[in-house]
Amino acid sequence: MIESLISIVFCLSSALTVLILLLPSQYEPEQAKSSRSNDLKEKLKTSVQILVLGDIGRSPRMQYHALSIAKQGGEVVIIGYKESDPHPDITSHPNISIVLLRPHPALLQTSNKLLFTIYGPLKVLFQVICLWKCLAYSTKPSKWLLVQNPPSIPVLAIASLTCFLRHTKLVIDWHNFGYSILALKLGQNHPLVKLSTWYEKMFCKSASAHFCVTDAMQSVLKQDFDLQAPVLPLHDRPASHFSPILDSSTRTEFLETLDETQDVRSSLKKGTLRVLVSSTSWTADEDFSVLIDALVQYSELATTTHNHLPEVLAIITGKGPQKEMYLEQIVALEKSGKLQKVIIRTAWMTVQNYARLLASSSLGVSLHTSSSGVDLPMKVVDMFGAGLPVVGWDRFKAWPELVTEGVNGLGFGSSEELAEHLLELFGDNGRLETLRLGAQKESSRRWDDEWNPIAGSLFGLT
The missing domain is CATH 3.40.50.2000 (Glycogen Phosphorylase B;)
Structure with missing residues (x-):
């Protein structure tokens, strides 16, 4: 029994070592500070990756984040799916680039509760592979990773691991709770809902800071999630293209x-x-x-x-x-x-x-x-x-x-x-x-x- 346990631990540690060795260069914040080259200002730019496990075009709040960061001189990479056109200012801004995720196969999408328990894990596995490839290999390390939550599975786990390995600070932007949305489909007492609750409360603790959309949500995150990092209410407000027509x-x-x-x-x-x-x-x-x-x-x-x-x-x-x-x-x-x-x-x-x-x-x-x-x-x-x-x-x-x-x-x-x-x-x-x-x-x-x-x-x- 002990020998088997040792073998499992050895295999896992070896796999993790290989992953670390194969990662591209990590984000090194001190490198830019110590540089005295002519492009010092360029290196000192704040770099932020914004991860949306959904349609970028239908994620207005995350697009607003990107535009605000870019307007202040930061460099932004938005990662997500393209099912509809993003805001024109997103696609035209020189400080913003988009990296698209590969959509999951249509056959893994179902509203049937029984099939969901079968297809759901397969869909998550597919997303794990795509997210890991994108965050760990296809994109350059950044100073910050801003993640939209929900969905929380598998985003929070993959984001936590890549941020740890690449010296990136994780920030979670809470729009709602993933487990409460899952409960609408499966019921509050379903085992997957309980597992999702544990998962969300566990992996969110690795974040350096949290945004949330209401004061009420801030209270829940502090009390029920027992977060030690700052939890900052950031209420939704309209962007400039929404304005009254008085006539x-x-x-x-x-x-x-x-x-x-x-x-x-x-x-x-x-x-x-x-x-x-x-x-x-x-x-x-x-x-x-x-x-x-x-x-x-x-x-x-x-x-x-x-x-x-x-x-x-x-x-x-x-x-x-x-x-x-x-x-x-x-x-x-x-x-x-x-x-x-x-x-x-x-x-x-x-x-x-x-x-x-x-x-x-x-x-x-x-x-x-x-x-x-x-x-x-x-x-x-x-x-x-x-x-x-x-x-x-x-x-x-x-x-x-x-x-x-x-x-x-x-x-x-x-x-x-x-x-x-x-x-x-x-x-x-x-x-x-x-x-x-x-x-x-x-x-x-x-x-x-x-x-x-x-x-x-x-x-x-x-």
């Missing part, structure tokens, strides 16, 4: 250019249409049936007892696994005549057009329910940046950190409550305009104002 005629002109408004342009010109917009990833943590049910109730009342109410065009942007399922429901409701005063359209837009859509709409809707209770939807931040008032699911702890009830938005906890808000706001009582003024005031709070004193200071850039 109503300009808003109408833009809406008329969209394919989604083709059937209702006459109502737009008359002012008898309200445009409702929502952005979704069509996943389990956003129950889209809440909005559909509320629109059905609105349509019924608007065609019977409240026939003074305007038509509603609901434009839903985004991509995701449950999209087709909901589209089938919408088509069935249209055929049955339950959406007489409501039109629902889905869209996928460029960054610029999405920002203009928000600024031109009447009301924004957030269906984000928060698997952990302490994260917040980025879509609401973007809506406020565009001066758009919001109604959103508010049954989680961190909601008041984002929305001031009755000032820039309203919360709801059921389709009935949402329908009541729609009836009130789309009625002619001035409440919607009051909320719009509150949202426009909120739009003055910008990403760089939040980022510079917190992240900029940590990275030594401000």
